[in-house]
Amino acid sequence: MNNIEFIDLQAQRRHLGARIDEAIQRVLDHGHFIMGPEIKELEAQLSTFGRCEHAVSCESGTDALLLPLMAWKIGLNGGGRKDAVFVPSFTFASTAEMVALVGATPVFVDVRSDTFNMDPSRLRQAVEEVKAKGELTPRAVIAVDLFGQIADYPALTEICRSHGLKLVSDAAQAFGATIDGKQASHWADCVTTSFFPAKPLGCYGDGGAILTNDRDLAEIMESLRIHGKGSDKYDNVRIGLNGRMDTLQAAILIQKLGIFPEEIVKRNKIAARYSEALAPVVTVPFVVDGAVSPWAQYTLIVDKRSEMQAALNKRGVPSAVYYPRPLHQQTAYRDFPMSGNGLPVSEELSSKVLSLPMHPYIEEDTQDYIIESVKQAAVKPN
Numbered sequence: 001m002n003n004i005e006f007i008d009l010q011a012q013r014r015h016l017g018a019r020i021d022e023a024i025q026r027v028l029d030h031g032h033f034i035m036g037p038e039i040k041e042l043e044a045q046l047s048t049f050g051r052c053e054h055a056v057s058c059e060s061g062t063d064a065l066l067l068p069l070m071a072w073k074i075g076l077n078g079g080g081r082k083d084a085v086f087v088p089s090f091t092f093a094s095t096a097e098m099v100a101l102v103g104a105t106p107v108f109v110d111v112r113s114d115t116f117n118m119d120p121s122r123l124r125q126a127v128e129e130v131k132a133k134g135e136l137t138p139r140a141v142i143a144v145d146l147f148g149q150i151a152d153y154p155a156l157t158e159i160c161r162s163h164g165l166k167l168v169s170d171a172a173q174a175f176g177a178t179i180d181g182k183q184a185s186h187w188a189d190c191v192t193t194s195f196f197p198a199k200p201l202g203c204y205g206d207g208g209a210i211l212t213n214d215r216d217l218a219e220i221m222e223s224l225r226i227h228g229k230g231s232d233k234y235d236n237v238r239i240g241l242n243g244r245m246d247t248l249q250a251a252i253l254i255q256k257l258g259i260f261p262e263e264i265v266k267r268n269k270i271a272a273r274y275s276e277a278l279a280p281v282v283t284v285p286f287v288v289d290g291a292v293s294p295w296a297q298y299t300l301i302v303d304k305r306s307e308m309q310a311a312l313n314k315r316g317v318p319s320a321v322y323y324p325r326p327l328h329q330q331t332a333y334r335d336f337p338m339s340g341n342g343l344p345v346s347e348e349l350s351s352k353v354l355s356l357p358m359h360p361y362i363e364e365d366t367q368d369y370i371i372e373s374v375k376q377a378a379v380k381p382n
């Protein structure tokens with residue numbers, strides 16, 4: 001079998017037909033490349049889809065994490081990294097990176113071995129430890145909905161409320177994920193997402209957004225993303241940045257958002273097909289009762305990962321490791337605190353996870369070939 005793509009963006013483009021080209025052409029014709037009319041249109045559609053009153057588009061999923069932290073003035077607590085923001089270590093760098101960038105301290109919390117998401121009991125312990133030590137002020141929690149699986153927001157919200165902490169859902173990999181029909185916006189103070197091309201809802205470059213029901217927060221972030229503008233763009237009322245989304249990306253996203261709900265259904269069918277076939281031979285992803293994932297990744301746990309990857313590679317099946325090292329073991333982050341006696345679950349997962357090709361347009365015969373390749377290579381963990 002030739003040319004199996006890990007994520008096939010061209011297949012999606014074919015499915016969209018001329019719609020994207022026409023949307024791009026419209027922007028070329030009107031020429032409002034910065035904050036053109038597609039920006040507001042996209043934001044209105046994102047807030048409807050995300051069941052939130054406000055959607056603020058921005059330049060990337062990384063900026064989407066930065067903007068609420070800046071709006072809440074996290075990191076400005078007397079200098080010296082006095083503010084604590086609790087984050088998982090088993091995630092992409094941006095989650096902790098923006099906390100450190102604003103001058104706060106990321107405190108790493110372990111994840112659950114089944115969902116790969118922040119473990120509420122470890123979060124509670126971490127907040128209590130930080131409070132007992134008295135060196136840092138707990139300010140916020142950033143929970144990541146890794147690979148598309150929604151974090152345990154009911155439990156996380158309760159902890160955040162009881163300690164007066166802001167809750168951010170980093171839904172870069174999970175925009176559209178639900179539990180009992182509710183999205184993270186039902187619980188979190190804001191939901192951030194990324195439209196990096198490989199994300200379930202991606203544009204053709206960088207892009208991101210923040211969703212919130214908090215009007216004041218939305219207004220401050222709208223100002224921050226345009227250099228802290230006040231009533232006009234040359235009236236700077238706060239320190240901000242250039243964090244706007246390009247009109248072209250908004251035009252592309254409007255078209256892609258139109259088919260996103262049907263793509264989520266397709267992704268779920270593909271995931272279910274993988275799981276049914278592979279559960280007897282490897283550890284397949286666990287899905288929380290009542291949850292729907294957009295399946296940014298379909299991730300197995302395998303004991304002999306490099307052997308499995310080599311065997312798949314030989315048969316032309318691409319696979320990927322997200323993430324080979326948790327953040328707390330990386331040079332830039334190793335001096336930041338961790339909760340409890342370390343993060344054993346994050347460390348174990350990093351050594352065993354392996355993601356298979358996942359996108360809405362995998363043909364059945366291609367998927368059968370991938371399944372057969374995994375079965376041939378599998379060594380079932382005890």
Ligand SMILES: Cc1ncc(COP(=O)(O)O)c(C=O)c1O
Binds near residue numbers: 173
């Ligand atoms: C969990 C998570 N958070 C944040 C980001 C950052 O998004 P972006 O690449 O759009 O800046 C990513 C992107 O890979 C991510 O996976």
